[in-house]
Structures are given as C-alpha cells and as structure tokens.
Amino acid sequence: MALERFGSSIYDALRKIMRAPVVDEAAVKELARDLQRALLQADVNVQLVLSISKNIEERALKEKVPPGVSRREHVIKVVYEELTKFLGEKPVLLKVEPGKRTVLMLVGIQGSGKTTNAAKLVRYLQKRGLKTGLVCADTYRPGAYDQLQQLAARINVPISGDPKNKNPIDIAQKGLKHFSNQDVVIIDTAGRHKEEKGLIEEMKMLEKTIKPDEVILVIDGTIGQQAAVQAKAFHEATPIGSIFVTKLDGSGRGGGALSAVAATGAPIKFISIGERIEDIEQFVPSRFVGRLLGMGDLQSLVEKVREAEVQVPEKKMKAFLSGKFTLTDMYEQFEAMKGMGPFKRILKMLPGMSYNIPDDKIDLAEDRLEKWRVIIQSMTPNERDDPKTFNASRIKRVARGSGTSEKEIKELLQQYGMMKKMMKTLRRKRALPFLGGKKISMDQLGKLEE
Numbered sequence: 165m166a167l168e169r170f171g172s173s174i175y176d177a178l179r180k181i182m183r184a185p186v187v188d189e190a191a192v193k194e195l196a197r198d199l200q201r202a203l204l205q206a207d208v209n210v211q212l213v214l215s216i217s218k219n220i221e222e223r224a225l226k227e228k229v230p231p232g233v234s235r236r237e238h239v240i241k242v243v244y245e246e247l248t249k250f251l252g253e254k255p256v257l258l259k260v261e262p263g264k265r266t267v268l269m270l271v272g273i274q275g276s277g278k279t280t281n282a283a284k285l286v287r288y289l290q291k292r293g294l295k296t297g298l299v300c301a302d303t304y305r306p307g308a309y310d311q312l313q314q315l316a317a318r319i320n321v322p323i324s325g326d327p328k329n330k331n332p333i334d335i336a337q338k339g340l341k342h343f344s345n346q347d348v349v350i351i352d353t354a355g356r357h358k359e360e361k362g363l364i365e366e367m368k369m370l371e372k373t374i375k376p377d378e379v380i381l382v383i384d385g386t387i388g389q390q391a392a393v394q395a396k397a398f399h400e401a402t403p404i405g406s407i408f409v410t411k412l413d414g415s416g417r418g419g420g421a422l423s424a425v426a427a428t429g430a431p432i433k434f435i436s437i438g439e440r441i442e443d444i445e446q447f448v449p450s451r452f453v454g455r456l457l458g459m460g461d462l463q464s465l466v467e468k469v470r471e472a473e474v475q476v477p478e479k480k481m482k483a484f485l486s487g488k489f490t491l492t493d494m495y496e497q498f499e500a501m502k503g504m505g506p507f508k509r510i511l512k513m514l515p516g517m518s519y520n521i522p523d524d525k526i527d528l529a530e531d532r533l534e535k536w537r538v539i540i541q542s543m544t545p546n547e548r549d550d551p552k553t554f555n556a557s558r559i560k561r562v563a564r565g566s567g568t569s570e571k572e573i574k575e576l577l578q579q580y581g582m583m584k585k586m587m588k589t590l591r592r593k594r595a596l597p598f599l600g601g602k603k604i605s606m607d608q609l610g611k612l613e614e
C-alpha cells in the first residue's frame with residue numbers, strides 16, 4: 165500500500181465502525197486490527213503500532229462513555245486522540261530569540277520545497293519582528309541563487325551567496341559571518357535525485373562545520389513510501405531537529421509525514437499549503453490528524469452536535485408525529501441549522517463527507533439554503549402552513565417578492581415534499597432524530613445523510 169493511501173485506509177477502518185450495526189467488543193477489536201495493518205503498512209515502527217492499537221482498544225472498551233455521546237462517537241474520538249498523541253499533542257514551536265542568533269539549515273531531496281519554503285519561513289519570522297537573512301548554499305541546481313534572490317527581493321530580506329563559488333561549506337561560512345547580527349539565519353541547501361550519497365555526504369560536512377541550531381527536514385507531503393527512507397537517510401547524516409511538510413494543498417494528505425516523524429523522532433513544526441509566500445502554517449497535530457482521517461476536527465464536531473440540540477416543544481412534536489409538517493417547520497429547521505455555523509463547516513465535519521462532497525457542491529448547498537430562507541419569508545402565513553395552496557400565480561408572486569426565480573420556488577416546494585416524505589418514513593421507523601428535544605447524534609446524522 166502506498167503511503168498516500170494511508171489516511172484513507174484508516175478512514176476505511178473508521179467507516180466500517182461507523183456502519184457496524186453494533187459497536188461491541190468484536191467490532192472494536194476488528195478496528196484495532198485494521199488500524200494496526202494500516203500503520204504497519206505505512207512503515208510505522210512495530211512497537212509504536214502495537215502501543216497505539218493497544219491504547220485504542222483498551223480505551224474504547226474500558227472507558228466510560230460520557231452522557232450524550234454514543235459508543236460509536238466515543239470510539240472514533242479515541243482513535244483521533246491516540247493518533248494525535250502520536251504526533252504530539254501540542255504544537256512544538258520553533259525556538260528563536262531576538263538578539264541571539266539562531267541558525268536553521270534546511271535539507272531535503274530535490275523539489276521537496278526547500279528554497280520556496282525557506283522564503284516562506286523567513287516571511288513568517290519577519291512578520292513576528294525577527295531580523296532574518298537567507299544563505300544560498302545550493303551549488304548544484306542551476307539558477308539556485310537567482311531563485312532565492314528573487315524570492316528574497318519580494319519580501320525585502322537580505323541574501324548571502326555567490327553563484328560562482330562551488331563550495332557550499334565556504335559559502336555557508338561566509339554567510340554566517342555576513343549575518344552575524346541577524347536574529348535568524350536560514351541556510352538553503354542543495355537537493356538532488358541521483359547521487360543521493362553525494363548529497364548526504366555534503367549535508368554531513370555542512371552540519372559539522374556550521375553547527376546549525378536546528379536542521380529542518382523538508383518533506384514533500386505528497387510522496388509515498390520514500391518519506392520514511394528519505395527521513396532515515398538524512399537523519400543518519402545530520403540529526404533532524406524538526407520536519408517541514410510541504411504541498412499539503414494538493415491531493416496528498418501527508419500520510420508519509422507520519423512515517424517521517426516515526427523514522428526521526430523529530431516533530432513537525434511547519435506545513436506548507438500552497439505556492440504563495442503566505443502559505444505557511446504552524447503545525448497543529450489535531451488538525452493534521454483530522455485531515456488525515458478526512459473528517460475535519462472531530463472534537464469540534466462533537467461539541468457542535470451537542471450545541472445543536474434542537475428542542476421541539478411537546479405539542480409540536482405531536483403534530484409532526486401526526487404528519488403535520490409545514491413550510492414554517494422546515495424554515496425553523498433551517499434556522500436551527502444556521503445556528504450550527506456555516507453549513508459547509510458542518511458538512512465538512514461529518515465523517516465521510518469531506519471525502520465525498522466537492523467544495524463547489526457545498527457552496528451551492530449553502531447558497532441555496534440562504535435563498536430558501538428568503539423565499540419562505542416572502543410567503544403568507546397561510547402559504548407556509550399549507551403549501552398545497554401554491555399555484556402558478558402564487559409562485560410567480562413569491563418569486564418576485566423574494567427576488568428569485570419561479571424555478572427556485574418550485575425547487576423549494578419539491579424539497580419540502582421530500583422532507584415531508586422523509587418525516588413519514590422516519591415516523592414509521594420510530595426514529596425522529598432531530599425532533600422531540602433529543603440530541604442529534606453523529607450516528608443519526610450519518611443515517612440521515614445516507
């Protein structure tokens with residue numbers, strides 16, 4: 165299995181438990197086994213895999229489930245927490261201090277993103293008031309100096325280097341002398357594809373003579389298996405202090421980064437999420453795991469779901485149960501959903517959704533929701549209570565009144581028809597998840613969605 169599929173194989177395991185008819189001991193054990201397999205195939209250290217899966221299994225089976233949370237939610241939360249723990253619970257900050265020069269050396273293979281992200285890092289530090297300088301110690305790539313210089317010029321950062329000098333160690337030493345008064349000096353180094361040995365030797369020498377405060381390994385977040393191999397090779401040459409994962413804006417979910425962490429024991433401190441100079445973020449483990457699992461931030465989902473308790477008065481519930489469900493009721497449901505925050509975020513946070521719904525589709529849903537609210541507000545109370553009274557001329561009037569089209573009114577009425585039908589089905593199944601003052605649990609939302 166390729167590492168880029170790592171995240172989704174964990175996700176598959178979770179989906180299995182989401183859909184399991186009951187979450188019992190057997191289901192939890194199976195989940196633990198699935199996770200073991202995914203982690204092992206991702207080259208995560210065996211000992212580590214065993215301890216992660218053991219913790220998950222034990223916690224999932226033994227911990228008391230807090231009120232208002234289903235066992236299913238709890239299990240998923242445990243998985244989330246244990247994976248987060250593995251990546252470090254809290255963000256690890258870069259240690260820099262004004263007035264005390266910190267030297268950072270970026271290493272990594274060709275194209276991993278050293279040069280562009282050196283500039284992003286400098287920008288990041290510059291914004292925090294630190295005086296920084298860039299050193300181009302890449303004598304391998306043609307035009308390496310120019311590339312760095314152009315990037316540096318855009319953000320007004322001084323650069324040191326010499327395109328004619330072919331000795332990276334000499335360049336780096338001169339750079340350090342040149343920037344003796346800076347708060348932070350970042351050294352960009354060469355990366356190559358072939359001659360891995362030569363590159364590793366060069367890094368070894370550089371590290372020895374320059375003694376940077378921290379060697380930062382730059383890893384392309386979209387690569388698979390090689391992440392662990394690369395990280396290991398560099399780590400043997402120059403002890404890696406931290407990891408910078410790049411290109412997380414693409415299709416990659418950064419599963420490879422997990423193995424790089426395992427191979428070096430170094431924390432991820434930064435991630436890069438695009439080509440612009442601002443596209444750099446401090447690494448936050450919980451966010452990363454959420455992304456890896458394809459389910460957004462789970463903890464905030466659980467919170468949101470609790471907040472979203474939709475209280476429906478007893479009387480109204482009885483009316484719903486007897487099949488009375490008006491446009492006003494639908495409107496209230498929309499309002500309640502709005503209270504949950506942007507529709508898009510809610511959808512994104514539901515497990516399974518971030519993998520399935522393209523962004524433009526979600527935007528559409530959110531836009532439409534807003535429109536429907538306006539339309540319903542343009543109706544007379546009678547029309548809202550009894551949508552059957554709608555005929556062509558009423559539709560025309562409401563369209564004009566709400567600044568929408570007749571087609572949109574018809575869509576809304578269609579949606580209402582569907583919701584009403586759904587109510588009936590739910591009534592028959594005796595499962596009315598968002599009525600009767602009950603909480604909407606994640607399971608129930610999941611079922612609704614299917």
Ligand SMILES: Nc1nc2c(ncn2[C@@H]2O[C@H](COP(=O)(O)OP(=O)(O)OP(=O)(O)O)[C@@H](O)[C@H]2O)c(=O)[nH]1
Pocket residue numbers: 272273274275276277278279280281302305308353354355356410411412413414436437438439443
């Ligand atoms: N989309 C995207 N592209 C990125 C990101 N980071 C870097 N890149 C691109 O990746 C390519 C390679 O980046 P470089 O910074 O030149 O890589 P390098 O490690 O310095 O490469 P060498 O100097 O050849 O070893 C460039 O086209 C960058 O714009 C990112 O986060 N997202």
Ligand SMILES: [Mg+2]
Pocket residue numbers: 278279280302305308352353355
């Ligand atoms: Mg470069």
